[in-house]
Amino acid sequence: MKKMQKLRQYVMVLAVTFILTGCAAYARGPVVAMIQFADGGVSASQNTQYSKKGEATCTSVFGLLGYGDCTIRAAANNGGIHEISHVDSKTLNIIGIYASYTTIVYGN
Numbered sequence: 001m002k003k004m005q006k007l008r009q010y011v012m013v014l015a016v017t018f019i020l021t022g023c024a025a026y027a028r029g030p031v032v033a034m035i036q037f038a039d040g041g042v043s044a045s046q047n048t049q050y051s052k053k054g055e056a057t058c059t060s061v062f063g064l065l066g067y068g069d070c071t072i073r074a075a076a077n078n079g080g081i082h083e084i085s086h087v088d089s090k091t092l093n094i095i096g097i098y099a100s101y102t103t104i105v106y107g108n
Contacts, residue, residue: 036093042072042103044086050106054079057102070103081107 058070
């Protein structure tokens with residue numbers, strides 16, 4: 001009987017761990033269970049020249065609190081960009097407790 005209770009406890013701990021790990025993750029790019037630092041490309045145009053850079057970040061804590069504006073428009077506005085060259089992204093996820101997604105816009 002005690003073995004069955006211990007097994008249930010382990011299963012519950014694993015289930016909660018997996019559920020919480022996915023809560024604060026962003027879906028673009030690889031999603032990992034422990035710690036993630038990833039950079040990625042989002043889009044590009046034929047305009048290869050750029051002199052300005054703008055960033056916008058969204059953040060999630062425990063998957064319960066999410067805030068920020070990480071749209072391309074917000075990043076372009078933050079950098080004073082009117083003509084976009086290309087867009088990159090940065091993702092940070094720490095055990096599902098804290099996650100952030102940053103959109104980086106380059107242009108003129």
